[in-house]
Amino acid sequence: MKFKNTQICQLTYTQFLETIREPEVLFWGMLFPVLISIGLGLAFTQSSESKFRIMLVEKNSSELDSLLYIHAQQDSRKGETVYTWKIKDETLGNTEFKFFRTEWEPAIVALKRGEVDVIVTDSLGKAVYHFDPHNATAQLVYMKLSALLKSPVSTAVKETNFIKPLILTGVRYIDFLIPGLISFGLMSSIMWGVSYTIIERRSQKLLRRMVATPMKKTNFLFALMFVRILMNVVEALFLFFFAWLLFGIRIQGNIAALTVLFLAGNLAFTGIGVLVSCRTAKTEVGTGWINAVTMPMMLLSGIFFSYHNFPEWSLGVIKLLPLTALADGIRSIFNEGAGWIEIITPSIALSVFGIICFVAGLRFFKWY
Amino acid sequence: MYEIEVKNVFKSFKDVRAVRGISLTIRAGEFVALLGPNGAGKTTLVEMMEGLRQPDKGEIFIQGKSWRKEEKTLRKIIGLSLQETRFTEKLTVLETLRLFASFFDTEEERVKEVIELTGLEHKQKSMTGTLSGGQRQRLALAVALLNHPKILFLDEPTTGLDPHSRLDLWNILKALKDQGETTLILTTHYMEEAESLCDHIIIVDEGKILREGKLADLLDENASNLDELFINLTGKTLHENPDAAS
Numbered sequence: 125m126k127f128k129n130t131q132i133c134q135l136t137y138t139q140f141l142e143t144i145r146e147p148e149v150l151f152w153g154m155l156f157p158v159l160i161s162i163g164l165g166l167a168f169t170q171s172s173e174s175k176f177r178i179m180l181v182e183k184n185s186s187e188l189d190s191l192l193y194i195h196a197q198q199d200s201r202k203g204e205t206v207y208t209w210k211i212k213d214e215t216l217g218n219t220e221f222k223f224f225r226t227e228w229e230p231a232i233v234a235l236k237r238g239e240v241d242v243i244v245t246d247s248l249g250k251a252v253y254h255f256d257p258h259n260a261t262a263q264l265v266y267m268k269l270s271a272l273l274k275s276p277v278s279t280a281v282k283e284t285n286f287i288k289p290l291i292l293t294g295v296r297y298i299d300f301l302i303p304g305l306i307s308f309g310l311m312s313s314i315m316w317g318v319s320y321t322i323i324e325r326r327s328q329k330l331l332r333r334m335v336a337t338p339m340k341k342t343n344f345l346f347a348l349m350f351v352r353i354l355m356n357v358v359e360a361l362f363l364f365f366f367a368w369l370l371f372g373i374r375i376q377g378n379i380a381a382l383t384v385l386f387l388a389g390n391l392a393f394t395g396i397g398v399l400v401s402c403r404t405a406k407t408e409v410g411t412g413w414i415n416a417v418t419m420p421m422m423l424l425s426g427i428f429f430s431y432h433n434f435p436e437w438s439l440g441v442i443k444l445l446p447l448t449a450l451a452d453g454i455r456s457i458f459n460e461g462a463g464w465i466e467i468i469t470p471s472i473a474l475s476v477f478g479i480i481c482f483v484a485g486l487r488f489f490k491w492y
Numbered sequence: 493m494y495e496i497e498v499k500n501v502f503k504s505f506k507d508v509r510a511v512r513g514i515s516l517t518i519r520a521g522e523f524v525a526l527l528g529p530n531g532a533g534k535t536t537l538v539e540m541m542e543g544l545r546q547p548d549k550g551e552i553f554i555q556g557k558s559w560r561k562e563e564k565t566l567r568k569i570i571g572l573s574l575q576e577t578r579f580t581e582k583l584t585v586l587e588t589l590r591l592f593a594s595f596f597d598t599e600e601e602r603v604k605e606v607i608e609l610t611g612l613e614h615k616q617k618s619m620t621g622t623l624s625g626g627q628r629q630r631l632a633l634a635v636a637l638l639n640h641p642k643i644l645f646l647d648e649p650t651t652g653l654d655p656h657s658r659l660d661l662w663n664i665l666k667a668l669k670d671q672g673e674t675t676l677i678l679t680t681h682y683m684e685e686a687e688s689l690c691d692h693i694i695i696v697d698e699g700k701i702l703r704e705g706k707l708a709d710l711l712d713e714n715a716s717n718l719d720e721l722f723i724n725l726t727g728k729t730l731h732e733n734p735d736a737a738s
Contacts, residue, residue, distance in 0.1 A: 134594035138583055145582040328578040333635075336544060336574070337595040338567045492544060 131339060135347035143317070143351055153313055153359045157305050158366045161298065164428070165371055168297035173218045176265045177240040179231035180207075180223045186246035191276045192223060211277060215287050219268060241265045294459030298371045303458045304427035306360045307451040310386070311393050311421065313359060315414045317352045318397035323410035326401075332492030341491065345398070353390045360386070377457035378464060385457070385467045385474075389450040392474040395481030396446070402485040421447040449474055493556050495520040495643060495675045496541060501550030503536050503699075510536040512699035513550075518692070520642075523669055523676040525686035527718065528696035529728070534679040535575060535647055537696070541677065542572050542645050554643065568596065571641030573632040575648050581621030585612055585631055588620055589638065596639040606634040610664055626657025633664060643675045644668075650685060658685075665689055683718040693718070697726050 143149055182189070192198075196207035207223040224240070231243045235255075241262045243254040251273060255262035325331045335341060367373035375382065400413045424431060424438075425447035434442060442448055449470040456462035496518040503511040510533045518524050526534045539545045541552055543559035543566060552559065554566050579588050589603045607616050610630040615623065620631060629649055636644060646665075650658040666689065668674055680686055686693050687707055694704040695718075702725045703710060707718075715721035723729060 131594045131597075134591045138580070138587055138591045141587065142580055142582045325580075329574055329576060330578060330580065332544065333574055333577045334595070336542060336567070336570075336572055337592060337639075338564065338597075339595040 132343045132347060135339075135343055136350055139347045139351040140354075143355060149317075149355075153309070153355065154362045157309050157359070157363045161302060161305055161363065161367055162370065164301055165298040165367075168301075173220060175220045175222070176242075176261075176268070177222045177224070178265065178269070179234055179240045179243040180225045181228050181231050181243055182225075182246040184246055184249070186249050186251050187273060188223075188244060188246075188251045191273065195276060196221075196223070209272075211272070215289065221265075221269065221272075242269070244269075294374075294376060296371075298367070299373065299459050300430070300455065301428065302363065302367045302371075302373050303454040304425075304451050306363060307389065307425075307447055307454055308422060308427045309359055309363065310356050310389050310450070311418060311447055313356050314352055314390065314393040314397050315400070315418050317355065318348055318394055319401040319414050320407070320410060321348060322398070322401040323404055323407055326405045326490070326492065327407055329492065335491045349390075349394050352394070353387070356390060357386075373458070375458050376461040377466075378462070381462070381464050381467045382454065382457045385450070385453045385471050388471040388474040388478070389446070389454075391478035392446045392450070392481075393478070395478030395485065398485035398489070399481040400485075402489045405490075421445050424448070425451055427451060446474055446477060494518060494553075495522070495555060496677070497551075497553040497556075498537075498541065499551045499553075501537070501540060501547045501552060503533075503540060503545065503548050510699055511540070511547075514696075514699070514701055515550075516694060516701065516704070518675060518677065520675055521672055522692055523665075523690045524678065524692045524694060525690035526677065526679040526694050526696055527681065527683070527686045527722075528679075529681055532696045533699040534696055536699075538645055538647055538677060538679055542570065543567070568639060569642040570645065571636035571639060571643070572645040573629075573636045573647060573649055575651070577632060579620040579628070579631065579635075581619060584617050584619055585623070585634075586616040588631065589616075589634060592635045593638050598638050602638060602640075606637045609637065609667070610634040611660065624657070626653050626660060629653060629657070629661060630664070633661065637668075641674060643677070646676065646678045648679055648681070650680070650682065658682075662688055683722075686718060695722060695725065697722075702726065 180188070192207045192209065196209040199206045199208065205225045207225075209221045209223070211219045211221075213219065223244075224234075226234075228243075228245075231240070234240045235243060241255065241259065242265045245252045245254065251270075253266045253270070255266060257263070322331070325334075334344065364373065364375075396417060400417060401410060404410050404413070424434070424442050425445050426432075426442075427447070431439065431442045431448065443452075453462075453467045453470040456466050460466075494517040496516075498514060498516045501511055501514050502509075512533075514533075514537060526537065528534050536545065540547050541554070543554075543563055546559075554570070557566055559566060583591070585607070586603070589606065590600075593600075593603050607613055610633055612627065612630055612634060615627055620628065623631060633646070633649065636646070650661055653661070662685070665676065665678075669676070669689070676690075678685070678690060691706060692704070693707055693710060695702045695710075703721070710721055711717065715724050719729060
């Protein structure tokens, strides 16, 4: 009984109760990342069939018409004629072209709306392709279709010796995504769970009420951090379990190293969280600060897509972001079999950064 | 030795001079009302006595000890209820009291005692977010009483309560007064509250003490009650300027 009534135990216990009594916490912290991983995982991993849509704007018959007559299936939907040409390919996955016969103006509107990728017109019986040269999908349609016109088939025949599909663990999009989601979940959870909680309690004058007792301030902060880290572990395990169940995700590297890196990430973001929440008593201002910290990292740190798509000059800065260090580190352990050697630098960097932010936050901390 | 001794204390916020040279003394076991309208400087003065604000000038001693040197000791002997404190809505009354009891290293029996004292027995398993205004104030009082405080500060404990809830709270405080072990400093702008509960009344306005003493000594042929006295002293009523910061 005495043990249960110590400050630190009561602070931790009540903090835990408050956390689990918020149904939103369970949804946003546990279910939402699983739903994202399912959605994005299915969208980007199960791509056995590529589908392309093309507008056909012809004044006279072209070489394409005669091929469509032979290879495509013709349908009429709502007064619109649609030709579907399917090419089977066991190595690269099937391709399906859908051709819509229309006029130039509606074709341009459809292109602007993203409903189609390419417009095909005719010139002296030959197909002419109209598309945005910076659009990678449109380029692919052009290359595939122009090759098909030169050698029309219904089943792709390839010299299979030259294509060896990589079926390795850790090369799928979902393998890239899950470590990113774990890192992003950790950041969001701490920034909202620690920063917002502190600001809200300050605005409610509850912090002031608590420090008007013999409560040790360090006990309060420790309880807040401990419960949040505990929740982060549960949330990460929950996401990993579903990713393993649905997509067969595996951790190829050192699990102890992963644990250390995960804790270092918690330390880094807890430090940032305390710094962000050290002064303001207005939840609106706090929300702005939290978004200002999390949004750029969410976009830049390669959570959903690789940050190598950003300009070369920006990569040096992006790699310095704490979320980038954490996501890259976790990804390397999950997918590349990394161990202590690879994660020691990011772990130390994250920990030191977190401690500096934490000390600076406490220096300026306003309890009331 | 006085229980509380305030010596020529000043406090300003930017352009506002909230407390302008107040001195007062309070004896052990006294129930004292700080009476004044909103914006009079009552809350600022009480927060300095509670050790939550530093005076710009002057000194405050609680049982002869200063906040600067002996905060840890003083925190253990005072109880307080702030204006507008909101407890965590996702905790029950019992959980909230147990949490605060742990700060004072108080036993479970005391938690039960304050629940009984403040009449919250049937609400102890309710989330604090579901309590009425009166019940929330009783919880605030229960938290303030957990450590058997030698000195209890209550900042406008009945503001916004209906007459029935106000009466409930007064009865609890009267019971406390009968025990004679606690010194109470109560801020209020309700004349009846000061009259009904307190032995000593200090009338404050614009950061200064206008008059102080026992109720009987303050009233004369020109002022038959505190409202009239306040009008005579300031030319305004206690309930004017309700939006001003106190």
